[in-house]
Amino acid sequence: MAEANPEKRYWDSSAFLARIKREPDRADVCKAIIDDAKAGRCVLFTSMITLTEVVKPRRGTAPVGKETEDEIVAFFRNDFIKLVPVDYLIATRARRLIWDFPWLSARDAIHIATAMQIGVAVIEHYDDDDIGKVGERIERDKLTGFPEIRHPKWTGQIEMPLPEIEIVTLPPLATALPSESEPSAKRPDAEGTPPVDAGPAPEQREKPA
16 A cells, blocks of 8 residues: 655666666565555655666676666656656756765766755665765765665565464353252352252151150
8 A cells, every 4th residue: 555655765777777687685675675666655766867877887887688678668667766857956966066076977976966856865776886985975974965875775574474363162151040940959049159958847847755
């Protein structure tokens, strides 16, 4: 069931690639987060440039095979993924981020600027050489005004099946009361205590000889 206020996360291309390429120790976490997004528990934002980066994120790396084109196109058409275009404000903010963090590439600066512009609280990535260093600097220098920068983190819970409960049918309780025809000595009194047998009536007792 979709939540009224689903969590908003920003993913750079490395997080999407971890799922598309089934990277060990990463793909399962990303899939769990994507499943949450499908269920309406969170929303994933990313820049339009991810549509290009997801094929070849870094110089010197081999591009993802062309046979994944249909999968990539279908994946980014999901409603739980929000693609954000690069506008004037985002481009300007990205340029200023490069002055503050000189090691940042232009595309990584655009990712951070996009997340800041739309106001998400978390940026998730697997790019420790660029975006990861920004996160370390923010934490070390206690810089404010930035989202939390971290690796993808699934915060859900595994649904455990409920144990089967065996229903035991108890025998019916004995509710029958003694009938009025039974001797009164055998029936309990009002307080539940059987009356004491006082013996024969005085006139029926034997007289002494």
